[in-house]
Amino acid sequence: MTAAPVTEVSERPAHRDPNVLRWLSAYTASMIGDSIYFMALAWAAARTGSASGTGLVLAAGSIPRALLMLGGGVLADRLGPRRVVIGSDAARALLVLGLAATLFLTAPTVGVLVVVALLFGAVDALFLPAVGALPPRISPPGQLARIQGMRGLAARGASIVGAPLGGVAVATGGSTLAFAAAGVLFALSLPLLLSLRISPLPAPADGTAGAREASADSARKPNAWQDLVGGLRHIRRHPVLGPLMIVIALSDLGFVGPLNLGLILLSEQRGWGAAGMGWIVAGFGSGAAGAALFLAVRGRVPRAGLVMSLTALIGATGIAALAQVPSVALAAASAAFVGLVGGLASALCRALVQTNADPAYLGRVTSVSTLFTYALIPLSYPVTGAAIALWGTGPVYAVSAAVCATGGAAGLAFTALRRAELPR
Template identity: 30%
Template sequence: MSASAHLSAPVHDVTAAPLLRNRNFLLIWLASIICNLALAIAMLAETWYVVKTLGVKEDLGFVMIAGSVPRIALMAVGGVIADRMKRGRIIAVSMSVRVVLLFALVALLALGDLNIWVLTGFAFLYGALDAFFWPARDAVLPGIVRDSDLTRANSIMLTTNQIGLVFGPVLGGILLALLPYEAVFSLTGVLLAIGAACVAFLKEPEVVRRRGESRMLMELKEGVKYALASPVLRSLMIIYAIANLLFMGPLGLGIPIVVTDNLAGEASTLSFLQSAFAVGMVTGGTLLTVYPPMKKRLLMIALVIALEGVVLGLQGHTHWTPLAMGLQFLLGLGVAANNVPMMSLIQHYTDRDKIGRVMSLNTMASMGLSPISYAMVTALLSLHVGIGWIMPVFGLTMAVLVLAMAVRIPTIRHTD
């Protein structure tokens, strides 16, 4: 392990309360559960509106690309701002703006003006908000919990956040069967408003900035140099860049198509698959909460991502709903098994005054290739290449590349 990696370990607030008696942690925890429930319902409703109501499943990729591009383009700026301002304030504002956008969507839907291009525009705005929300959300925990509680706090957050994603699709499927789209989107707006109110009461330490860091470009450049100088952070960014290039498109676009082409073709079936994915994440997060990994975490991430590639390939050939749900469960389990140690590694190997920038850079390195992944899958679908080819080719290529990295880079094999 390099000296630069040791120097990046943060010094945490020793006055922070034990985790489950920590008011600030409980507030951000509650807000995350509520918001993930709301976003899961909204995502299911939007996806089903495009695939079934508009009948343009081939254009779903445009919506996802539109959400990804501003998220990546502004992510570095969001990271710098997360190091300049209180993270809770950023989270609350981004959520509040999303509430306004959701009710604007309801108004357009009621007027009959909600088409694929309007949804694409909304996705663009959502992505821009995410660019500020994600770095702040990922950077807030080190300021409000003790260093010894970080891995467990990340596991609890990931696990309980998925409670919303477990029940969200199921609830969304029920709501879509009983209520019009306007009522479903209105409910999600109300839930997001409640979550934003919870975050508004968050108390966190004042942001400490060193003299001479007034220029955003200088701070961004410093963050890039810092991350690239650390073998651990550099390896993480490369691994997640490969994974998201070859995973996000086939998963995001492939699952609705598997449902419509291979399975029952109902909103309830899509909700079952999304819930199975979330149950897998809950299970993985629970295991990591009880048994937090402390050894070979970077190697664990690489191996889990390789296994996810194999499972993704199998998913493209499922014609039986229980089997598809089982594979989704394994994919969710894998996501939890690599995301929790990833967050802990970044938080452990990064100075606190740079954590917002490093979080955003890691997200950019991974999610920056998501629009290309969506575009590749969309292009192949337009050329009438079946999802039964796309998912296996992408998944197995991802597995091979990540395993090759683990073999060739000692840092991946030896970092705890």
């Protein structure tokens, strides 16, 4: 009788919903801050004069992400994603502003930068699952595909704006000013996050596996480890989520290495230089932005599971073509094609995750899907680099394309995933 009334999410389109736009603005500010932070970190590490130390600093953040990401999903489900996002964003702001103050007083050292990278990675392990679990709390299910399109546009815009801003900050005031700018952007997102109206997700229907699991968990009052195991069990038993995680893992494994580290080595081997690589990256970004814009405008794609699987399968051909084309222009066109179909597949994956996960497990399910992209796959970079050094870009890109295609084929092979639909 004394409980506060529950606020219902708005039924208006996501792009006209002030609540969604507040979330999107906060997310954009955080993503721009991320871009500036990573540029400043790389520059500060390079200024130490140690090549091995620079590599250590840049790799350090992946370790806590890999170790703590699943725990971040448990925390998001226990405390609610909004609390975790606000707390982790505040922690990122304080950490980066503290580093800026430190560098204002003294020169950077590898030790200090490694500690900051580890702490930032640990906070990111909490932030990423929670921010991915927020959209179903601020908009109806039928708007989730549109939100993923808007999120994709924000991410592309942040990368376009963040890199030049970081460069200007570094050129003007060194890494100290760049870190300060990133910290301010993290802080600016906090008022927007605090103003969000959050609605609890509906309970799963009685009789479903998720309802039985949630009821059993509630009766046992599980600890954090039992929560984690329960979330993994939910994914394994779900007819859509289990296959979807296989698709995400295989697609990311075949996609991320060639499109990040691989492009640097490919441009170097072909003599295209940094400018050529820039055109290829721009091509990929424009294609991904096109996919995001399509989803943001359209709002829903019929037969989402089938389209997602087919686009992942088709995108593999573009990855293989990247290492075979003879010119920068054709490489940029291939990258744009990969960005278009890959961006569409990725956004549909996220929307299917959010609409199929039972409410009690949304943070944990999001943490598993995020773990592949942001924690485990980057650890494959040394393997990708060693393979290219041994066999060249052509064979490695062909194998990566085959792995990516296997992910798309897996999506087609699982009937429940192939027939999966997004809510209207």
